[in-house]
Amino acid sequence: RDESYVLGVRLPGTGLDLGALPEVRVSGTVHRQVRGRHFETFNQTRSVEYGRRWNLSRRGSGVPEALRGRGDETIDEAALEVESGPTTLEVGGGRLSIGPAFEARRHREALRLRAVGWPRLSLRSSWVSSTNRPQDEAGSWLRQRARLRQPLWDGRLTPRLEVERERRRQRVLRTDSLTRDAFSILEVRPGLEVQRGGLQASGSVEYQRERGALEGAFRPASQGWTVQSEAAFDPSAPYRASVRGGYRVRRVTDRFRVERGREDTESLLLRLEGRTRPLDRAVELKTFYDALTKRSPVLQETYLRTGPNLGQYVWRDANGDGVQQIDEFVPETTPNEGTYVQRFVPSDSLESVIDLQARTRLALRPARLWDDPGGWWRRALSAVATRTTFEVQEQSRSEAVARIYALYLRRYRTPGTTLSGRLRLEQEVELFPGRDDVGLQGTWRQNRGLDDRAAGTQTSFLNQWTAEARWRPVRSWAVRVRGRHEVDRSRSEAFTDARSFDIRAVGVRPSLSYRPVSTATITLAADYAEKRDRRQDRRARVLKLPVEAEWSRAGRLRLTGRVEVARVDLTGAGVGLAQYQLTDGRGPGRSALWSLQGRYVLTDNLRATVRYDGRAPANAPTIHTVRAKLSATF
Numbered sequence: 001r002d003e004s005y006v007l008g009v010r011l012p013g014t015g016l017d018l019g020a021l022p023e024v025r026v027s028g029t030v031h032r033q034v035r036g037r038h039f040e041t042f043n044q045t046r047s048v049e050y051g052r053r054w055n056l057s058r059r060g061s062g063v064p065e066a067l068r069g070r071g072d073e074t075i076d077e078a079a080l081e082v083e084s085g086p087t088t089l090e091v092g093g094g095r096l097s098i099g100p101a102f103e104a105r106r107h108r109e110a111l112r113l114r115a116v117g118w119p120r121l122s123l124r125s126s127w128v129s130s131t132n133r134p135q136d137e138a139g140s141w142l143r144q145r146a147r148l149r150q151p152l153w154d155g156r157l158t159p160r161l162e163v164e165r166e167r168r169r170q171r172v173l174r175t176d177s178l179t180r181d182a183f184s185i186l187e188v189r190p191g192l193e194v195q196r197g198g199l200q201a202s203g204s205v206e207y208q209r210e211r212g213a214l215e216g217a218f219r220p221a222s223q224g225w226t227v228q229s230e231a232a233f234d235p236s237a238p239y240r241a242s243v244r245g246g247y248r249v250r251r252v253t254d255r256f257r258v259e260r261g262r263e264d265t266e267s268l269l270l271r272l273e274g275r276t277r278p279l280d281r282a283v284e285l286k287t288f289y290d291a292l293t294k295r296s297p298v299l300q301e302t303y304l305r306t307g308p309n310l311g312q313y314v315w316r317d318a319n320g321d322g323v324q325q326i327d328e329f330v331p332e333t334t335p336n337e338g339t340y341v342q343r344f345v346p347s348d349s350l351e352s353v354i355d356l357q358a359r360t361r362l363a364l365r366p367a368r369l370w371d372d373p374g375g376w377w378r379r380a381l382s383a384v385a386t387r388t389t390f391e392v393q394e395q396s397r398s399e400a401v402a403r404i405y406a407l408y409l410r411r412y413r414t415p416g417t418t419l420s421g422r423l424r425l426e427q428e429v430e431l432f433p434g435r436d437d438v439g440l441q442g443t444w445r446q447n448r449g450l451d452d453r454a455a456g457t458q459t460s461f462l463n464q465w466t467a468e469a470r471w472r473p474v475r476s477w478a479v480r481v482r483g484r485h486e487v488d489r490s491r492s493e494a495f496t497d498a499r500s501f502d503i504r505a506v507g508v509r510p511s512l513s514y515r516p517v518s519t520a521t522i523t524l525a526a527d528y529a530e531k532r533d534r535r536q537d538r539r540a541r542v543l544k545l546p547v548e549a550e551w552s553r554a555g556r557l558r559l560t561g562r563v564e565v566a567r568v569d570l571t572g573a574g575v576g577l578a579q580y581q582l583t584d585g586r587g588p589g590r591s592a593l594w595s596l597q598g599r600y601v602l603t604d605n606l607r608a609t610v611r612y613d614g615r616a617p618a619n620a621p622t623i624h625t626v627r628a629k630l631s632a633t634f
C-alpha cells in the first residue's frame with residue numbers, strides 16, 4: 001500500500017503586446033508527480049515512451065525490475081512555448097529520481113517555421129543523462145529529428161526530406177567502456193507528395209545505418225533500405241479508397257551475426273482500405289486488408305488475480321487439490337463476479353511470421369432505392385435487408401508468402417505452421433426492417449480458430465443458425481420467439497477433459513413483454529435447450545425462466561432488475577470450460593440469478609451507477625457482488 005499524487009500549474013496561451021514587434025503568444029506548464037515505492041496500478045499509467053524518455057531502457061513503458069521498490073518515483077518537469085507568426089519555439093526540461101538508486105535529467109528543444117512561400121522546417125532535439133547505481137551504469141541519450149518540406153504549384157507537388165539520429169552511450173561507472181545497450185542510428189528519408197483533385201499519393205526511400213557496442217566501443221552493426229508508397233483516392237462521397245505498400249531489407253555485419261546472434265531481415269507491408277455507399281446508401285461496402293512480415297513470440301496463457309472491477313474469469317477447483325491450473329479458469333456467470341483476468345505472456349524466442357488481417361462487410365437495403373415502392377417486386381425487395389461479413393486473421397510461419405498474402409484459405413489455420421488464426425463468416429437476413437409491428441430475422445454464423453501456444457495447439461469451430469420472429473399485436477404488448485441450432489467444437493492438446501468437446505445444441509426462447517406506461521417494461525421469458533457432447537457422451541437439458549423489469553425517468557433515472565430460475569439436468573461428468581458450455585455457466589442442478597442496477601444523472605457532468613448481482617448455485621455458497629461507480633466529465 002502506498003500513495004501517488006500529481007501537482008501542476010498550466011499557463012494557457014497568453015498574448016503579449018510588444019509594440020511595433022509582432023504579437024507573441026506564450027504558454028507553459030510546470031508539474032510534479034510522485035509515486036510511492038510500493039504504489040502499483042493494474043492498468044498501464046506510464047506512457048509507452050517512458051523508458052526511452054528517461055533512459056531507463058531501450059524500449060518499454062515500465063520501471064526495470066532492478067529499480068522497483070528502491071524508493072519513491074519523483075518527476076519534476078517544466079515546458080515553455082513561444083509563438084510569433086509563423087515561428088514556434090519550445091523548450092523544456094525535467095528530472096526523474098527513484099530514491100537514491102536512479103537519477104536522470106533531460107532537456108528538449110523544438111523549432112517550427114511555416115512562413116508562406118518558404119520551405120517548412122521542423123527541428124526537434126532531446127537529451128537525457130542518467131545514473132543507474134544498482135546496475136553500476138551511467139549514460140546519455142541524444143535524439144534529433146529534422147524535417148524539411150517545400151510545397152510547389154499551390155501544394156500539388158511537395159518534395160520533403162527527413163533526417164533522424166539517435167545516439168545512446170551506456171557505460172560502466174568510472175570507465176569509458178560501453179555496455180551492450182549502447183547504440184547509434186542514423187536515418188535519411190527523402191520523399192515526394194503529390195495531390196491533385198481527390199488523389200493524394202506519396203513515396204519515400206529510407207536509408208538506415210546502425211552502430212552497436214562491441215568490445216566497449218561502437219562498431220558497424222547493420223545497414224538497411226526501406227521503400228514505401230501510399231495513395232488515397234477520395235473524389236467525393238460515396239467512394240473512398242487507400243493503399244499503402246512498403247518493402248524493407250536489413251543486412252547485419254558478420255561480427256554482430258556471430259557474436260550477438262542477429263539475423264538479416266526482410267519485411268513486406270501491404271495495406272488496403274476502401275468504402276463505398278452508392279445509390280443513397282442502398283449498398284454499403286467496406287473492405288480492409290493489412291499484411292506484413294514480422295517476428296513474433298509464442299504465447300503462454302496465464303491468469304492474474306485482480307478484483308471484481310477488472311476480473312472476467314473465476315477459478316473453480318475441479319480436482320480439489322487447492323492448486324490453480326489453467327484449465328480450471330472459466331468465464332464469469334454474472335458481471336463483477338470474476339476476480340481474474342486472462343493474459344498471454346510472450347516467450348523469449350521470436351519467430352518470423354506473416355501477420356494478416358482482412359475483413360469485408362456488405363450491407364444491402366433496397367428500400368432506400370425509391371421513395372414510393374410501386375409494384376409488387378419493389379415492395380418485396382423493400383421488405384428485405386441483408387448484411388454479409390467476412391473476416392480473417394492469421395499469423396503464419398508458412399514459407400508460401402504469396403499464397404498467404406493472396407488469401408489462399410487452404411493454407412490458413414494449419415497445425416505446425418499457424419501461430420494464431422481466425423476465420424469468421426456471418427450472414428444476416430431481416431424481413432420488414434422498417435416495421436414496428438412485425439419482423440423476422442435469420443442469422444448464420446461460423447467461426448473457426450487455431451492457436452499454437454506454449455502448452456500446445458487448440459482448435460475451435462462454431463456453426464450457429466438462429467431465427468427470431470417478433471410481433472406486436474397492440475402497442476403495449478410484444479411477443480418474440482427465438483430458435484437456434486449450433487455445433488460447438490473445441491480440441492485442446494493439453495487440456496483434454498476441460499477444453500475438448502463437440503457439443504450439438506438446439507434451443508428455443510419465447511418471450512412476452514408488457515409496457516403499461518411509456519417509462520416501464522416487464523418481460524417474461526422461457527429459455528429451453530438440449531445439448532449433447534458427442535466427444536465424451538455427455539448430455540444436458542437447460543431450462544431458464546427469467547423475468548426482467550425496467551423503469552426510467554426521462555433523462556435522470558433508470559432502474560433495471562432481473563430474476564432467473566434455472567434447472568440443468570447433466571448426464572455425465574464435466575469440468576472446466578466443457579461444463580460451462582454445456583450448462584450455460586449455471587452448473588448442474590437448480591440455481592437462481594438476480595440483479596438490480598440503477599443509474600442516476602446527478603448533473604450534466606456527474607453520473608452515479610450502482611449494480612447488485614446475486615447467484616445461488618446448486619452446490620456452492622450464494623455469491624453477492626455490489627459495485628458503485630461515480631463518473632464525471634469535464
